[in-house]
Amino acid sequence: MSKKLVVYLMAEPETPELARAAVDGGADLIELGIPFSDPLAEGPVIREAAERALARGMRTRPCLDVLARIRGLVHVPIVPMTYAAILEAYGYERFAADAAAAGASSAIVVDLPVEVHPEVKRVQLIAPTSTDERIRTAAANTDGWLYVVSLTGTTGAREEVSQRLDALVARTRALAPAGLPLYAGFGVSTPEHARAYAEVADGVVVGSRAVQVAEDGPDALRAYVASLRAAIDA
Amino acid sequence: MSTTTFGTYGGRYVPETLIPALDELEAGWRAALADDAFHAELHHLATTYAGRPTPLTLAERFAPGKRIYLKREDLLHTGAHKLNNALGQAVLARRLGKKRIVAETGAGQHGVATATVCARFGLDCVVYMGEEDMRRQRPNVERMYLLGAEVVGVTFGTKTLKEATSEAIRDWITNVETTHYLIGSCVGPAPYPELVAELQSVIGREAREQVLAAEGRLPEAVVACVGGGSNAIGTFHGFLDDADVRLVGVEAAGAASLGTGRAAVLHGARSSVLADEDGQIADAHSISAGLDYPGVGPEHAFLRDTGRAEYRAATDDDALAAFQDLARTEGIIPALESAHACARARDLDAELILVCLSGRGDKDLDEALRALGRMS
Numbered sequence: 001m002s003k004k005l006v007v008y009l010m011a012e013p014e015t016p017e018l019a020r021a022a023v024d025g026g027a028d029l030i031e032l033g034i035p036f037s038d039p040l041a042e043g044p045v046i047r048e049a050a051e052r053a054l055a056r057g058m059r060t061r062p063c064l065d066v067l068a069r070i071r072g073l074v075h076v077p078i079v080p081m082t083y084a085a086i087l088e089a090y091g092y093e094r095f096a097a098d099a100a101a102a103g104a105s106s107a108i109v110v111d112l113p114v115e116v117h118p119e120v121k122r123v124q125l126i127a128p129t130s131t132d133e134r135i136r137t138a139a140a141n142t143d144g145w146l147y148v149v150s151l152t153g154t155t156g157a158r159e160e161v162s163q164r165l166d167a168l169v170a171r172t173r174a175l176a177p178a179g180l181p182l183y184a185g186f187g188v189s190t191p192e193h194a195r196a197y198a199e200v201a202d203g204v205v206v207g208s209r210a211v212q213v214a215e216d217g218p219d220a221l222r223a224y225v226a227s228l229r230a231a232i233d234a
Numbered sequence: 235m236s237t238t239t240f241g242t243y244g245g246r247y248v249p250e251t252l253i254p255a256l257d258e259l260e261a262g263w264r265a266a267l268a269d270d271a272f273h274a275e276l277h278h279l280a281t282t283y284a285g286r287p288t289p290l291t292l293a294e295r296f297a298p299g300k301r302i303y304l305k306r307e308d309l310l311h312t313g314a315h316k317l318n319n320a321l322g323q324a325v326l327a328r329r330l331g332k333k334r335i336v337a338e339t340g341a342g343q344h345g346v347a348t349a350t351v352c353a354r355f356g357l358d359c360v361v362y363m364g365e366e367d368m369r370r371q372r373p374n375v376e377r378m379y380l381l382g383a384e385v386v387g388v389t390f391g392t393k394t395l396k397e398a399t400s401e402a403i404r405d406w407i408t409n410v411e412t413t414h415y416l417i418g419s420c421v422g423p424a425p426y427p428e429l430v431a432e433l434q435s436v437i438g439r440e441a442r443e444q445v446l447a448a449e450g451r452l453p454e455a456v457v458a459c460v461g462g463g464s465n466a467i468g469t470f471h472g473f474l475d476d477a478d479v480r481l482v483g484v485e486a487a488g489a490a491s492l493g494t495g496r497a498a499v500l501h502g503a504r505s506s507v508l509a510d511e512d513g514q515i516a517d518a519h520s521i522s523a524g525l526d527y528p529g530v531g532p533e534h535a536f537l538r539d540t541g542r543a544e545y546r547a548a549t550d551d552d553a554l555a556a557f558q559d560l561a562r563t564e565g566i567i568p569a570l571e572s573a574h575a576c577a578r579a580r581d582l583d584a585e586l587i588l589v590c591l592s593g594r595g596d597k598d599l600d601e602a603l604r605a606l607g608r609m610s
Binding site: 043089130 | 245246247248249250251252253254255390391396400403404407408409410411497498499500501502504509511512513514515
């Protein structure tokens with residue numbers, strides 16, 4: 001089975017065309033960022049993208065409208081990724097319902113621990129610091145796949161691939177239900193990184209670099225995603 | 235995971251990477267609290283290094299017709315109450331085997347307190363500070379350098395305490411296995427609000443005994459300024475069970491998280507926050523860098539909702555007037571933060587009042603004199 005390629009894009013008015021280009025380039029899933037003013041897990045690239053989006057009025061409802069427009073253009077799953085502050089204001093159950101109505105498959109809420117708000121079915125995250133017990137709980141409660149944060153740190157490109165991914169994936173496979181897909185992210189920017197991550201995990205998440213390339217338009221993004229796809233499939 | 239909340243406030247809204255560290259911190263904290271040696275070490279440091287107990291001063295000329303007592307945290311080593319918390323957390327960090335400390339600072343008092351305890355214990359120290367605050371609190375930046383800390387300027391957003399806190403947390407996410415995050419107020423994910431309140435509660439315990447000794451009765455009201463709220467919560471904790479004692483927190487009018495905020499999530503906790511209807515955090519504005527923060531400790535939001543504490547606002551001009559008056563009538567130059575509490579205390583409808591004078595104003599001279607020049 002071929003490895004999955006997840007591409008993160010910040011919700012902006014132009015994002016539907018970018019998402020279509022990413023899927024044309026070989027993305028299997030679009031992670032759609034709903035911007036928050038104080039995103040603790042983000043490095044500078046995504047934080048600045050969030051600031052730009054907010055300055056253009058990309059609040060929760062307009063972001064869900066963008067999600068619905070993407071739904072009309074592509075046939076891959078779309079997963080909104082955001083922060084608890086957004087759901088706190090919008091309403092947890094209301095967010096889950098409206099996102100689903102807009103065409104979302106699940107959600108990622110990066111600062112919402114697995115123990116709270118179970119009414120929001122979501123993709124859980126694990127990190128190198130997670131205990132075995134927490135990995136078991138996350139795996140048991142996750143919605144579809146598990147997001148493996150490959151390093152301790154914020155989002156953003158790194159020179160080298162994380163040295164901790166192999167051990168974390170191996171530990172997680174031993175603790176998670178058999179066959180649960182593990183998609184690894186944080187620090188992936190080049191085709192070489194993507195290939196290295198895909199050799200270990202079931203999928204690769206590319207965020208900050210995709211957001212940067214997306215600034216150059218759909219053609220640039222399509223080419224970039226295609227280069228990742230080729231590296232993963234090689 | 236901790237379920238520590240204050241009513242519906244508090245919690246742990248942080249990325250998974252930090253949750254095990256918070257569990258470890260909470261376990262270490264509970265163990266320390268149960269350990270007489272921890273308390274003995276803190277007491278020794280408080281009395282031989284920090285300068286506790288701090289005195290209580292009757293401010294007769296500042297507020298004629300009232301009996302306003304100032305709890306003199308400005309006389310604590312480093313010039314503010316922040317050292318109570320920094321010392322306690324440094325001892326805790328050593329128990330946890332952490333050699334590197336990261337902190338945020340607004341007015342610079344917490345940064346100085348952190349740099350001080352790191353120097354005292356030989357710990358590496360990195361302090362995040364907004365560039366706007368580095369400008370208006372320059373003396374404290376120089377003190378941190380002298381104490382051997384690395385000060386990292388934060389250049390985005392409001393360039394004040396909110397962004398400095400976010401960057402400190404991002405550093406902690408990156409270096410969590412070697413680093414203790416020495417948060418400066420009763421904010422952040424559990425167990426920090428509870429931990430900081432306990433370490434600051436020495437203020438209220440001492441002040442209660444001192445007022446009783448001086449007056450033979452409890453104060454009618456206890457007043458403290460509220461930014462994140464640590465000097466206020468530490469003072470209030472001495473009087474929470476004294477139902478007849480009013481607890482009054484004073485916020486900066488442009489940063490009134492409790493007065494004009496709404497329930498929202500910021501920096502790992504649910505509290506009362508200056509935020510819009512979508513949950514996006516709004517900018518705060520205050521002449522006082524230490525109060526210039528859109529959030530507040532979750533316990534304050536709880537005390538507001540239950541009615542046990544009341545919260546009022548003071549404008550920049552109110553604070554500047556009290557700043558100048560306290561200097562001229564009592565020979566005490568307060569921090570601009572503490573001047574907010576002094577301003578509301580003197581017009582409070584109570585006679586016997588305890589005010590937490592949380593810090594001294596040397597750091598504020600440039601900013602205050604410039605603003606006073608504009609006022610006159």
